[in-house]
Amino acid sequence: MEEKNVLLSIKDLQVKFRVRGRILTAIRGISLDIYENESIAIVGESGSGKSVFTKTFAGMLDSNGFISEGSIVFNDAELADTHVKLTSSARSAIEASRHKLDGYSKLELGASTFRELKALEREKEERGGLSDEEKKAADREVKELVDERTDLYNLKQTFDPSKEKDKIKEAAAKIKSLDEQIKELKQVNEQKAKEHHQKMASDIEYLHEYETRHTELKQKYEREIAGEVPADVLKRNEILAKEIYLSVGRYGAVKRNQLINKLCKALRDAMEIGVDLSDESQLNAVFDTVAFRVKYLDETQEQLHGTCILNLAKVQYAKDWGQIRGRKIATVFQDPMTSLNPIITIGKQITSIIMKHQGCSEADARAKALDLMDKVGIPNAEKRFDDYPFQYSGGMRQRIVIAIALSCQPKILICDEPTTALDVTIQAQILKLIKDLQKEFGYTIVFITHDLGVVANIADRVAVLYAGQVVELGTVEEVFYDPRHPYTWALLSSLPQLAQRNTTLYSITGTPPSLYNKVVGDAFAPRNPYCMKIDTLAEPPMFQVSETHFAKTWLLEPNAPKVDKPEAIQDIHEKLVAAFNI
Numbered sequence: 001m002e003e004k005n006v007l008l009s010i011k012d013l014q015v016k017f018r019v020r021g022r023i024l025t026a027i028r029g030i031s032l033d034i035y036e037n038e039s040i041a042i043v044g045e046s047g048s049g050k051s052v053f054t055k056t057f058a059g060m061l062d063s064n065g066f067i068s069e070g071s072i073v074f075n076d077a078e079l080a081d082t083h084v085k086l087t088s089s090a091r092s093a094i095e096a097s098r099h100k101l102d103g104y105s106k107l108e109l110g111a112s113t114f115r116e117l118k119a120l121e122r123e124k125e126e127r128g129g130l131s132d133e134e135k136k137a138a139d140r141e142v143k144e145l146v147d148e149r150t151d152l153y154n155l156k157q158t159f160d161p162s163k164e165k166d167k168i169k170e171a172a173a174k175i176k177s178l179d180e181q182i183k184e185l186k187q188v189n190e191q192k193a194k195e196h197h198q199k200m201a202s203d204i205e206y207l208h209e210y211e212t213r214h215t216e217l218k219q220k221y222e223r224e225i226a227g228e229v230p231a232d233v234l235k236r237n238e239i240l241a242k243e244i245y246l247s248v249g250r251y252g253a254v255k256r257n258q259l260i261n262k263l264c265k266a267l268r269d270a271m272e273i274g275v276d277l278s279d280e281s282q283l284n285a286v287f288d289t290v291a292f293r294v295k296y297l298d299e300t301q302e303q304l305h306g307t308c309i310l311n312l313a314k315v316q317y318a319k320d321w322g323q324i325r326g327r328k329i330a331t332v333f334q335d336p337m338t339s340l341n342p343i344i345t346i347g348k349q350i351t352s353i354i355m356k357h358q359g360c361s362e363a364d365a366r367a368k369a370l371d372l373m374d375k376v377g378i379p380n381a382e383k384r385f386d387d388y389p390f391q392y393s394g395g396m397r398q399r400i401v402i403a404i405a406l407s408c409q410p411k412i413l414i415c416d417e418p419t420t421a422l423d424v425t426i427q428a429q430i431l432k433l434i435k436d437l438q439k440e441f442g443y444t445i446v447f448i449t450h451d452l453g454v455v456a457n458i459a460d461r462v463a464v465l466y467a468g469q470v471v472e473l474g475t476v477e478e479v480f481y482d483p484r485h486p487y488t489w490a491l492l493s494s495l496p497q498l499a500q501r502n503t504t505l506y507s508i509t510g511t512p513p514s515l516y517n518k519v520v521g522d523a524f525a526p527r528n529p530y531c532m533k534i535d536t537l538a539e540p541p542m543f544q545v546s547e548t549h550f551a552k553t554w555l556l557e558p559n560a561p562k563v564d565k566p567e568a569i570q571d572i573h574e575k576l577v578a579a580f581n582i
Contacts, residue, residue: 004035006075007411007444008057013070013313015052015061015468021150024515026052028468029070034412039438039445041459041476043452043491047512049468050448054414057312057446058329059321072312076328076411080308082294084249086301093257097264098241104268105233110224111274117217124210128200129193138189142182147516149178236277239296240267246294246306247287250319262290288314327357330405331414332434336397339404340389346373347385350404357408372403375440376433395426402433406441413438415447419454431458452495456480461548464488467512467523470542474549481573483565484543484551486528493568506568522554530555530563 015027026049034040042050055061056072084090107114130138156171200206244267248259270277270286277283287293292314294306315321333339341349350372351365360368366385373381376399389397398418405413415434419427435458438445447458455462455476462479464472464487472485483489493506510527513519522528525535534540534554543556555563564570 004038006033007036008034009071009073009075010034011071011073013053013056013072014068015049015056016066016068017062018064019516020154022147022516025068026065026468026515027056028515028519030468030470032463032470032473034444034446036411036444037438037442038460039435039447039458040461040463041447041449041455042463042465043449043455044465045450045491045508045512048465050450050465051416052468053465054331054416054446054448057412057414058325058331059312059315060325060331067313070313074310074312074324074328076310079323079328080310082246082249082306082308084246084304084306086299086303090245090249090304093260094241094245097244097260098238100264101237101240101267102229102234104264104271105229105237106225106227107268107272108233108274109227109229110221111272113217113221113224114272115274117214117221120210120214120217124200127206128197130189130196134192138185142185142189145178145182145185149175149182152178240277242296242299242304243287243294243306246296246304247291247308249294249304251317259291263287266290284309284311291316292320326353326410327408328410329412329414330408330410331416332398332401332405332418334417334420336394336401337389339401340397342389345386345388346392346400350400350407353404353407368407369403372407373400375437376400376403376406377429378403394422395429398422398426398430399433402430402437406437406443409441410443413443413445415445417449417451420449420451427454434458452480452491464491467519468515469523469552471524471553472551473542474545474551478546478549482545482549483569484545484549484556485524485553486530486555487524488551489565489569490527492572493566522552532560 010030010032013027013030014025017024017026030053042053044050052061052065055065056067057074061067126132152171152175156168156175159168159171161168244260244263247263248256251259266286266289267277270282275282275286277286284293288311292308292310294308297305297307299305310324312324315324340346347366347369350369351362354360354365354368355362358365358368370381370385373385378384378396378399384392389400392400401418413434418434419430422430431454434445437443445458447454449455459476462472462474462476463470464479464485466487472479472483472488474482479488480492483492490506490508494508496505508527513523513526519539521537522531522535522540525531528535532554538554540552540554540557542550542552544550545556554560
């Protein structure tokens with residue numbers, strides 16, 4: 001297989017939303033590598049998580065959304081390369097950080113004993129209250145009741161007071177009953193914890209053993225952290241101090257000082273519990289809680305030089321997104337009219353982006369804008385430069401949106417169903433334009449769609465999403481001609497182009513699962529005509545079909561019964577060639 005450069009590496013990504021007092025998990029542990037200069041299509045039904053998944057790349061999640069777990073590492077050499085001036089204040093800050101780290105390093109000498117001490121204290125805390133298992137069970141019971149109450153309260157708000165008084169009264173009574181149940185359950189748990197505490201308080205022998213052991217460990221810990229820090233650790237701290245400054249050098253003085261203090265504290269906490277700071281991944285994780293880690297490479301008398309690990313899942317400041325969004329990762333949305341400002345001329349909208357990200361003059365920006373308008377197929381670009389969006393047709397507006405997206409020559413172009421609002425003829429032109437420009441600009445296309453016909457014509461690889469997970473991944477030929485997941489079978493079977501005359505068009509029965517609740521087993525199981533018992537009990541792993549083809553279904557387990565794909569897609573090649581000209 002040809003070796004490809006990974007441009008974007010997504011690992012175990014989880015995205016959640018706070019919705020009306022509850023947590024909805026929209027993306028559930030996606031891992032995916034996206035390569036340079038490829039076209040990858042993200043397909044699935046509405047609500048499968050396609051748009052949410054790609055919004056995480058550009059920091060465009062809604063305000064109630066957040067990344068709870070995982071990483072999105074963006075491999076861009078230009079953005080990663082970091083230089084920070086070594087002024088007198090910079091040298092003072094680095095020296096102050098090094099001095100702090102040298103002091104904190106004494107804690108590493110007693111890290112093992114510190115962990116023992118904390119484990120002993122946790123054991124006593126559990127013995128004198130609810131154990132971890134009891135707490136989890138109690139929290140789960142309370143959460144179920146709270147979720148039920150929240151749903152009922154939200155439903156009550158939809159009732160019409162003038163016509164549905166009985167429903168409002170009934171809902172209010174149920175809410176009151178749930179409030180009482182929640183209160184009672186909390187009281188039961190509090191009483192149980194109190195009984196555990198009283199039982200422990202009366203166990204004189206245990207308390208004596210605890211105090212003896214606790215005192216021994218504390219004394220041992222004090223002796224250990226009074227030792228001398230090794231020379232190699234002091235040398236490491238010198239590098240760490242420079243990495244701290246490299247990591248925050250792009251900020252203003254006030255913010256920079258705040259972040260230096262936070263990073264020093266994060267490293268102190270890590271040293272206290274014995275995190276292996278020589279391990280790159282563990283050190284990156286410590287930095288990620290505050291700011292990107294910039295790895296130290298070298299220095300001169302004038303500046304420090306390092307390279308940054310760009311984890312887009314950990315971006316916390318708008319200034320960082322300003323360097324990424326638009327300049328490195330651009331998006332073409334579904335409706336061009338919502339992407340363009342109706343009261344600003346087309347030319348101004350393109351030039352403003354060019355001037356912001358490329359720092360060129362207005363005259364240079366105009367020349368580049370006209371060139372882009374010509375490239376995306378706008379006739380008489382010079383004359384149409386000062387027109388407003390309403391003076392353009394839908395197809396031409398989408399061409400302008402593409403021109404804006406490409407104005408800074410991004411590495412990744414996210415196309416979020418860009419042809420849905422256009423007629424069929426214009427759709428084909430826009431798809432051809434996106435592919436043709438890819439050859440010139442060398443960007444990676446991430447194409448979001450539910451239209452498999454579009455996928456067949458534009459994609460190199462396909463990732464099929466269902467309920468916030470990638471359930472099948474492969475080249476376009478593998479997914480179309482040799483699909484392995486029942487959901488992919490169902491999507492292909494529902495293609496109108498494959499339907500026979502005088503037959504009923506296939507549709508997928510049922511609805512996707514609620515992502516408010518934890519999904520047990522295979523999320524597609526309730527809608528899967530080939531469902532086995534294990535599908536309802538355990539989540540399937542991602543099975544490898546070939547070097548490039550993977551599917552998340554128990555049907556690929558070696559001991560699973562052999563199941564043939566539906567008759568409608570068994571001889572799909574000829575039908576697809578005829579339907580989509582591929």
